[in-house]
Amino acid sequence: MLVYFVNHSSAIDHLGGAERSLLKLVEDWYAADPEFEAFFITKAPRGQFVAALEGRGWGYRAYPYRGWALPQKKPHPSELTYYSREDYAATTKIIALMEKGRPDLVVTNTLVAPWGAFAAKVLGIPHAWFVREYGDLDHGLSFVNGRAQTIADIGLLSEAVFANSEAIHRHLARYLEIEKLSIVYPTVEHAEVRRRSTEQPEIEPFPRDEPGLRITVVGRLAESKGQWRVVEALGLLAANGIAASVCFVGAKMEPDHDLKLLKRARELGVDQRIVFAGEQPNPFPYVAAADVCVTPSGREAFGRTTLEYLWLGKPVVATSSGGSSELVRPDVNGFLFDPDQPNDLAKKLERYAREPEMLVRHQVAAVERAEYLAAPERGNPAAIERMRGLVGQPAYKLPEMARFWFTLPSLYVQTHSRSQVTLTYLIRIFLIRARNFLRDPIGSSRRRIRAARARRA
DSSP states (O other), X not given: OEEEEEOSOOOSSOOOHHHHHHHHHHHHHHHHOTTOEEEEEEESSOOHHHHHHHHHTOEEEEEOOOOSEESSSSOOHHHHHHHHHHHHHHHHHHHHHHHHHOOSEEEEOXXXXXXXXXXXXXHTOOEEEEEOOOSHHHHOOEETTOHHHHHXXXXXXXXXXXXXSHHHHHHHHTTSOGGGEEEOOOOOOHHHHHHHHTSOOSSOSSOTTOOSEEEEEESXXXXXXXXXXXXXXXXXXXXXXXXXXXXXXXXXXXXXXXXXXXXXXXXXXXXXXXXXXXXXXXXXXXXXXOSXXXXXXXXXXXXXXXXXXXXXXXXXEEESSBXXXXXXXXXXXXXXXXXXXXXXXXXXXXXXXXXXXXXXXXXXHHHHHHHHHXXXXXXXXXXXXXXXXXXXXXXXXXXXXXXXXXXXXXXHHHHSOHHHHHHHHHHHHHHHHHHHHHHOHHHHHHHXXXXXXHHXX
């Protein structure tokens, strides 16, 4: 059985949860089925995802494309025109690739990019879709055609849709056929996580010789990830006479966001109790060094890091909205808090500081909860079994005219001034990059260097 998997990210900086979940799914499928063969379609330029594929000896093709969920609302027409040319050219190439390879099934691993689904439906190939994010509510993306129509189209273009949490399942069920939906919790390679957690961290996770509760937060630094809630809670704990320190592990998604957090910490008098570890190839030693971990994002689709915390025996204090609320059982293996009330987070952390025996109980329960969620009926084995059942079944097919539709952006550029289209867009990009450089010259320069290296590779 030949299955094509379509991914949305080149993962220049690091493998995200969606990429790691996909890799684990394919590994499990290979282990379960000797006749299974995987091939990947992913986004150019080369990044960590392609490196992971090559390391496993898996075939792939990379194309430049974006998607139907964009970083900003109401993008400028020049931007839409510029990227539509790439998106639809990539779709045309993917159609040709699938027509030649004739996969038995196509699987899309993102809410962001529909191009693999379009290609599969042009050819009438069964298609499954893994939705691992909200898109707009968690990552601040904007759907070109609106949320309701985009998710409805996901249902139209798929014979099966997999949500990675009950929260995402409820969200999708508002817009597409419930019969197509299943919940599949991502599988964590817990033995590997535990092994890597024993390695030495590259930097000291917590201030030396500082007593008190040790807290780790893993996730890219951004307003949507909610690290500010932890800073506010740290200040409230200090005001109540509770000693605590926090280690933030993750790269900056927004210029100088760490400086904003540090400024607020300084105002609260807790800046000396915060360590910014930055992007780490191995975050698990920083988790292992903690007493408790926090998932502070306002809305998390699943919370893969939350599950990794649990596997390492760490109680978790997570926001009550989103997927992490399904992983944490209040007063059993952690606590939930109101994301609009940092004081609520502070109270939950204070309980751990004052009741060390409860901390020990929750550490044991954390692993038990992770083991429960790893049951085959809730994970990859169930998803693999359902996808096998799609092979050979009738599949929705787009009209033949769709092939022509996907060539239209390139035709537009051919009949208009290519230089004008490109120049208009590049001027906008220059202004945006200049603004980002002025805000954060070091971080901006590092990002450009990493991107250049990825293109050369």
